[in-house]
Amino acid sequence: MNIGFELIRKMLAPWLKEASLMLKLGLAIVITIIALSITAPLLTQYSPIIKVGDALRPPSTKHLMGTNNLGYDMFSRILYGGRTVLTVVVSATLLSMCIGVPLGLISGYYGRIVDRIFSIIMDSMYAFPSLILALAIAAVLGPSMVNAIIAIAVVYIPTYFRMVRGQTLSIKSLLYVEAAKAIGARDLRIIIKHILPNLLPTIIVVFTMNIADAILTEAGLSFLGFSVPPPTPDWGADLRAGHEYLLAGYWWLVAFPGFMIMLLAAGFALVGEGLNDILSLRGAEKR
Amino acid sequence: MAALRTYIIVRTLMTIPIVFTLLTIVFIILRVMPGDPITAMVGMKAPPEYIERLKEEAGLNKPYHVQYVNYILGIIRGDFGRSLIWGKRPVLAEILDHLPATIELTIFGFIVSIIIGLITGTVAGVKCYTKVDTTLRLYSIIAYALFIPWLGMMFQLIFGVYLKILPIGGRIDPGLTVGWNTVTGLYVLDGIITGRYDIVLNALQHLILPSLTLGIVLSGAYTRLVRANMIDVLSQDFIRAARARGLSELKVLRHALKNAFIPILTMMGLQFAILLTGAVLTETTFSWPGMGTFLLERIKYVDYTTIQGTIVFFAIFVSVVNLVVDILYALIDPRIRY
Amino acid sequence: MRKTLLAIENLKVYYHTGRGVVRAVDDVSLAINRREIVGLVGESGSGKSTLGYAIVRLLPPQGKIVSGKIVLDGKNLLKLSLSEMRKVRGKEIGMVFQDPLTSLDPLQKVGDQIVETILEHVNISKKEAYDMAAKALMEVGLPPDRLDSYPHQLSGGQRQRVMIALATVLKPKLIIADEPTTALDVIVQDRIMELLASLKEELNTSIILITHDISLAAERADKIAVMYAGHLYEYAPSDEIISKPLHPYTQGLIQSIPDVFARKEIKEIKGNPPDLVNPPSGCRFHPRCPYAIEKCMRKEPAMIRINENRYVKCWLYA
Numbered sequence: 001m002n003i004g005f006e007l008i009r010k011m012l013a014p015w016l017k018e019a020s021l022m023l024k025l026g027l028a029i030v031i032t033i034i035a036l037s038i039t040a041p042l043l044t045q046y047s048p049i050i051k052v053g054d055a056l057r058p059p060s061t062k063h064l065m066g067t068n069n070l071g072y073d074m075f076s077r078i079l080y081g082g083r084t085v086l087t088v089v090v091s092a093t094l095l096s097m098c099i100g101v102p103l104g105l106i107s108g109y110y111g112r113i114v115d116r117i118f119s120i121i122m123d124s125m126y127a128f129p130s131l132i133l134a135l136a137i138a139a140v141l142g143p144s145m146v147n148a149i150i151a152i153a154v155v156y157i158p159t160y161f162r163m164v165r166g167q168t169l170s171i172k173s174l175l176y177v178e179a180a181k182a183i184g185a186r187d188l189r190i191i192i193k194h195i196l197p198n199l200l201p202t203i204i205v206v207f208t209m210n211i212a213d214a215i216l217t218e219a220g221l222s223f224l225g226f227s228v229p230p231p232t233p234d235w236g237a238d239l240r241a242g243h244e245y246l247l248a249g250y251w252w253l254v255a256f257p258g259f260m261i262m263l264l265a266a267g268f269a270l271v272g273e274g275l276n277d278i279l280s281l282r283g284a285e286k287r
Numbered sequence: 288m289a290a291l292r293t294y295i296i297v298r299t300l301m302t303i304p305i306v307f308t309l310l311t312i313v314f315i316i317l318r319v320m321p322g323d324p325i326t327a328m329v330g331m332k333a334p335p336e337y338i339e340r341l342k343e344e345a346g347l348n349k350p351y352h353v354q355y356v357n358y359i360l361g362i363i364r365g366d367f368g369r370s371l372i373w374g375k376r377p378v379l380a381e382i383l384d385h386l387p388a389t390i391e392l393t394i395f396g397f398i399v400s401i402i403i404g405l406i407t408g409t410v411a412g413v414k415c416y417t418k419v420d421t422t423l424r425l426y427s428i429i430a431y432a433l434f435i436p437w438l439g440m441m442f443q444l445i446f447g448v449y450l451k452i453l454p455i456g457g458r459i460d461p462g463l464t465v466g467w468n469t470v471t472g473l474y475v476l477d478g479i480i481t482g483r484y485d486i487v488l489n490a491l492q493h494l495i496l497p498s499l500t501l502g503i504v505l506s507g508a509y510t511r512l513v514r515a516n517m518i519d520v521l522s523q524d525f526i527r528a529a530r531a532r533g534l535s536e537l538k539v540l541r542h543a544l545k546n547a548f549i550p551i552l553t554m555m556g557l558q559f560a561i562l563l564t565g566a567v568l569t570e571t572t573f574s575w576p577g578m579g580t581f582l583l584e585r586i587k588y589v590d591y592t593t594i595q596g597t598i599v600f601f602a603i604f605v606s607v608v609n610l611v612v613d614i615l616y617a618l619i620d621p622r623i624r625y
Numbered sequence: 626m627r628k629t630l631l632a633i634e635n636l637k638v639y640y641h642t643g644r645g646v647v648r649a650v651d652d653v654s655l656a657i658n659r660r661e662i663v664g665l666v667g668e669s670g671s672g673k674s675t676l677g678y679a680i681v682r683l684l685p686p687q688g689k690i691v692s693g694k695i696v697l698d699g700k701n702l703l704k705l706s707l708s709e710m711r712k713v714r715g716k717e718i719g720m721v722f723q724d725p726l727t728s729l730d731p732l733q734k735v736g737d738q739i740v741e742t743i744l745e746h747v748n749i750s751k752k753e754a755y756d757m758a759a760k761a762l763m764e765v766g767l768p769p770d771r772l773d774s775y776p777h778q779l780s781g782g783q784r785q786r787v788m789i790a791l792a793t794v795l796k797p798k799l800i801i802a803d804e805p806t807t808a809l810d811v812i813v814q815d816r817i818m819e820l821l822a823s824l825k826e827e828l829n830t831s832i833i834l835i836t837h838d839i840s841l842a843a844e845r846a847d848k849i850a851v852m853y854a855g856h857l858y859e860y861a862p863s864d865e866i867i868s869k870p871l872h873p874y875t876q877g878l879i880q881s882i883p884d885v886f887a888r889k890e891i892k893e894i895k896g897n898p899p900d901l902v903n904p905p906s907g908c909r910f911h912p913r914c915p916y917a918i919e920k921c922m923r924k925e926p927a928m929i930r931i932n933e934n935r936y937v938k939c940w941l942y943a
């Protein structure tokens with residue numbers, strides 16, 4: 001019954017022993033970037049939204065990543081931008097998980113007409129280009145951090161829904177849920193005590209991979225001008241601002257923000273892959 | 288053969304509720320959700336009379352159920368409304384003006400991604416669990432994590448700004464198309480049809496960087512798909528049997544690839560949505576005059592009917608492509624065909 | 626012409642697995658004459674398929690031929706380069722597999738698969754290759770219009786006929802058939818075996834018939850080779866082995882044949898085959914052998930020649 005918890009314990013506790021190179025590399029990247037954005041005030045003396053020097057200066061010892069067209073320090077903007085990105089992305093992913101997982105559980109557990117309706121809505125959304133969906137929502141709601149979070153969250157609900165629904169269906173047919181039903185357990189109890197724990201490992205993997213994808217969607221939204229309004233530091237927005245100066249050769253305005261987006265997304269993707277490896281290895285062993 | 292016909296009919300009918308659901312979702316997002324699009328887009332500062340006028344033009348001041356019925360009926364008639372700005376042209380006409388650019392870009396981006404994906408995926412599958420495989424796996428993750436505008440800008444920086452060997456934006460040098468009538472709107476194809484090889488060459492030069500950008504980022508997914516399917520197929524009996532017939536490794540690989548490709552085809556419908564998302568970002572980066580650039584421009588000018596029409600068009604487009612992919616799959620796989 | 630077509634000498638094939646080294650074929654020597662059907666029998670896991678695949682050098686990646694010789698018509702196959710080996714596969718040695726559905730490419734018409742095989746080995750036009758393929762189909766009792774069928778459009782028996790056509794179209798000297806009828810139903814089984822036997826007459830080939838069913842081998846094969854746990858324990862003409870099995874394991878196999886007419890008691894061999902990572906010392910059969918003596922545990926018996934055609938590996942006859 002508690003294979004779920006067991007799995008998570010095995011996945012996380014001795015991860016140093018079991019973790020693949022992928023997982024270690026991914027965790028190193030993710031933890032470093034999180035640490036950098038949390039400790040930003042200690043690492044840089046400059047505010048990210050105040051003119052602190054000449055405009056468009058290349059990287060130097062004074063300004064590690066140069067300054068932008070407004071004379072803001074790019075290094076500060078990168079550090080603080082990490083906060084923006086992580087806040088938006090993690091909140092959005094948590095939000096869509098909190099909506100997608102229950103919907104998937106209900107749909108998979110009860111089946112029938114509820115399932116039909118949910119499934120067709122979710123499948124339709126899933127097939128729709130994610131950025132365009134997020135764009136439509138963000139455009140209607142207007143550019144702000146909360147609205148960006150909502151827009152991204154909506155886009156990823158189907159990811160959780162589909163995964164949870166599928167797994168619930170297969171777990172439901174397993175014997176022990178049948179047995180629990182027979183002795184008169186309530187539906188909610190079965191879902192929480194028997195089904196959810198088995199889903200947790202997969203949910204964690206999907207969550208991590210989802211963050212990686214959401215980072216790219218957030219970057220896309222803000223690159224197109226639909227996330228946090230300026231001058232809030234944000235990698236995607238900085239990339240857009242820097243694009244105008246690219247032809248003149250001010251490479252540092254675009255090189256660093258875009259690199260950070262890639263690094264963070266790759267970091268979470270690596271963690272997801274690594275966890276998935278461990279999970280499928282365990283699955284294979286059990287078989 | 289009868290079975291195939293039934294399959295195609297059923298699959299086509301299945302598309303109707305999906306399109307209908309998508310249209311409803313778009314309606315809810317654009318009209319029912321809190322916040323009203325016109326105000327959100329024009330900004331709070333605009334005078335209320337102006338906002339009211341825009342709403343009336345877009346038909347947003349009627350009750351929801353009336354709006355919904357009009358909206359659905361319009362789409363069924365193929366009437367996407369008229370643009371609110373400038374020439375007030377029919378939205379559909381404007382969309383069709385910009386569609387070929389997007390299609391040309393996605394086709395080339397797709398070709399790049401599938402070529403890279405097939406090569407890397409096959410190598411990784413054949414050499415599975417070796418260092419080569421791990422390296423390629425890392426490649427697929429990094430390719431996936433690349434942010435399209437960034438990769439595009441790096442290409443612009445290297446090939447356009449420093450080396451100055453490739454154009455960094457647009458579809459074609461404007462001077463070339465003066466007095467030239469397009470046939471399909473796909474410049475490379477039209478150039479070949481009309482015998483204008485200077486246009487073909489120029490269009491290809493403009494296509495290189497955008498399609499490489501789009502293709503590389505999407506190739507990661509194909510690397511993984513091809514690898515997984517290759518490993519699966521290579522372990523099957525008929526591969527060993529093919530070797531036992533004395534076939535060369537190249538021929539054996541051809542058998543494997545063909546079989547590995549079928550499951551990939553089923554994924555292509557979903558991949559298409561990802562391709563379109565990528566195209567929007569690529570277009571913006573390379574000032575590519577396609578649907579993405581068009582949509583963003585109209586969002587900026589609060590051309591409400593055009594925004595709605597474009598998003599609706601995307602919804603229908605994606606559903607139709609999914610339908611076509613599924614039918615194609617049935618046509619290609621003999622086990623379904625007969 | 627030599628009488629012996631294939632001579633296997635002291636062949637050892639090991640699988641390197643996570644658990645250790647699996648000695649799937651251990652020091653096996655076997656000679657097969659021209660125009661001879663040799664039945665290779667033994668329980669599941671005794672190394673029959675491994676031996677068969679080793680001959681054409683198509684072992685899975687973990688499997689390695691450690692030592693020995695495989696001499697086909699005077700040339701040692703283990704000494705050939707990969708491209709020379711490819712010329713042997715399909716041309717000199719044809720293979721027929723257990724499951725004909727999974728052994729054919731599902732996406733290619735069977736005719737194209739036959740033609741592809743022909744063109745790989747002989748330099749003729751596509752048209753001639755098609756005619757050859759059509760003839761091969763007729764030889765195995767299928768109408769030539771079946772060339773245009775996909776594997777899934779055929780019945781199990783028809784598919785196995787196609788496999789046999791593939792294996793025989795280039796008139797090989799040797800056919801290795803690994804459980805060719807196991808996946809088929811009983812009536813079809815018989816027809817397929819009939820077909821193999823008649824093709825053997827026509828093409829003057831030898832056949833290695835791999836099967837766990839000793840009665841099938843007795844019915845069709847000229848000689849029977851009995852394998853157990855990677856060793857070859859007895860090799861003799863079929864009638865002799867059935868009427869007078871020497872090795873206790875062979876005796877066990879024969880007693881376990883269900884016989885509807887004689888209504889004799891069926892006796893299963895007690896116990897299970899050993900783990901080939903850690904095979905028993907001495908004779909590998911001794912833990913299950915009713916006649917085992919102390920010596921059997923200590924020392925492996927050598928192959929004993931009873932007469933020109935009869936060999937057995939057992940201390941009872943030393």
Ligand SMILES: Nc1ncnc2c1ncn2[C@@H]1O[C@H](COP(=O)(O)OP(=O)(O)OP(=O)(O)O)[C@@H](O)[C@H]1O
Pocket residue numbers: 640641642647649667668669670671672673674675676685687688837901
């Ligand atoms: N790919 C492999 N990796 C590791 N061990 C293997 C592999 N293939 C076979 N073996 C082992 O080698 C031994 C012989 O297997 P083989 O398939 O040759 O037996 P067999 O006599 O053909 O059995 P069956 O009647 O089941 O086909 C078995 O113990 C098996 O577990």
Ligand SMILES: [Mg+2]
Pocket residue numbers: 673674675803
């Ligand atoms: Mg076998």
